[in-house]
Amino acid sequence: MAYPDPAPFQHSHQFNEGNPLAEKNTLRAVIITAAMMVAEIVGGYALNSMALLADGWHMSSHALALGVSAGAYALARRLATDRRFAFGTWKIEILGGYSSALLLGVVAVLMLVQSIEHLIHPAPIHYSQAIPIAVVGLLVNLLCAWLLKEGHSHSHDHGHAHGHGGHAHHHDLNLRSAYLHVVADAATSVLAILALVGGKYFHIAWLDPVMGIVGSILVAQWAVSLIKQSGRILLDADMDAPVVEEVRDVVAEKLPGTAISDLHVWRVGKGRYACILGLVTDQPLTAGVVRTHLAVHEELVHVTVEITRTDAPTMIFLPHPQQA
Numbered sequence: 001m002a003y004p005d006p007a008p009f010q011h012s013h014q015f016n017e018g019n020p021l022a023e024k025n026t027l028r029a030v031i032i033t034a035a036m037m038v039a040e041i042v043g044g045y046a047l048n049s050m051a052l053l054a055d056g057w058h059m060s061s062h063a064l065a066l067g068v069s070a071g072a073y074a075l076a077r078r079l080a081t082d083r084r085f086a087f088g089t090w091k092i093e094i095l096g097g098y099s100s101a102l103l104l105g106v107v108a109v110l111m112l113v114q115s116i117e118h119l120i121h122p123a124p125i126h127y128s129q130a131i132p133i134a135v136v137g138l139l140v141n142l143l144c145a146w147l148l149k150e151g152h153s154h155s156h157d158h159g160h161a162h163g164h165g166g167h168a169h170h171h172d173l174n175l176r177s178a179y180l181h182v183v184a185d186a187a188t189s190v191l192a193i194l195a196l197v198g199g200k201y202f203h204i205a206w207l208d209p210v211m212g213i214v215g216s217i218l219v220a221q222w223a224v225s226l227i228k229q230s231g232r233i234l235l236d237a238d239m240d241a242p243v244v245e246e247v248r249d250v251v252a253e254k255l256p257g258t259a260i261s262d263l264h265v266w267r268v269g270k271g272r273y274a275c276i277l278g279l280v281t282d283q284p285l286t287a288g289v290v291r292t293h294l295a296v297h298e299e300l301v302h303v304t305v306e307i308t309r310t311d312a313p314t315m316i317f318l319p320h321p322q323q324a
Contacts, residue, residue, distance in 0.1 A: 022175040023073035029144040033063040062181045065103040069178040072096025087268040093174035100177035101226035108220035115212030127200035134192045141186035148179040188215040236266040254293040257283045274302040282310045
């Protein structure tokens with residue numbers, strides 16, 4: 001028996017086009033941050049400066065998080081053709097963003113604990129030495145933020161949006177996590193500079209730990225937001241996405257006499273979704289017709305259709321004569 005050739009009907013399951021610019025700029029940010037980290041730690045030990053040493057170890061946490069983001073890009077690209085990944089390797093990037101967000105949360109907790117400790121037990125602050133350190137750290141973070149922002153501006157999916165108003169679904173969350181790390185560090189540097197200037201020139205010593213508490217709350221909010229976004233994708237919690245209602249509308253408007261018996265939608269790329277649609281109908285309906293109606297929604301890149309005919313003859317199973 002001759003079997004049909006399935007090749008013309010097969011397609012790639014790699015639904016993520018990647019983000020080469022973001023990967024390159026994230027790696028650059030890792031190198032710059034790591035170099036600044038080493039310089040501050042070595043300088044802190046050499047100059048016996050606790051402020052310099054503390055800032056160096058603080059920057060090490062961001063270097064680690066940026067490294068996680070860069071590693072996620074590299075791993076997703078390397079395994080892009082690995083057939084073990086049923087819907088591509090995009091979720092490796094999401095996992096990297098989620099892990100990086102957890103590290104951002106740890107940074108926020110450490111900042112809060114240290115700030116409260118300094119508020120309760122004030123320690124002498126070497127303002128003249130600490131201010132230039134904070135300024136240099138701010139410039140480094142602004143440079144890294146500029147690099148990551150450039151990659152972010154090119155990472156958006158410019159495909160058909162259908163007026164969802166859900167542009168966040170097209171964000172590169174791995175890049176966003178790296179970007180938030182350097183922005184968080186820049187924000188804390190700005191707060192530190194304000195606090196140090198206030199302490200040096202206006203003798204408001206408590207301003208430094210208070211600014212640290214404010215910064216930790218800000219960083220924690222960013223971390224929680226990113227954990228929620230990436231966690232939803234990892235758990236396939238997308239049944240409230242606008243595209244789900246669009247699928248229901250197509251069935252209601254284009255397929256009379258047809259009802260949805262099963263529907264599953266989940267993200268497989270930036271602004272791209274897979275869909276399993278179960279239908280019950282008494283019409284002569286085919287899966288090809290259903291896919292044609294759904295094709296107007298370009299974010300649906302993988303659609304599986306199951307059709308149950310209600311007018312199909314009922315099969316009756318008679319017992320074997322020996323069992324009668």
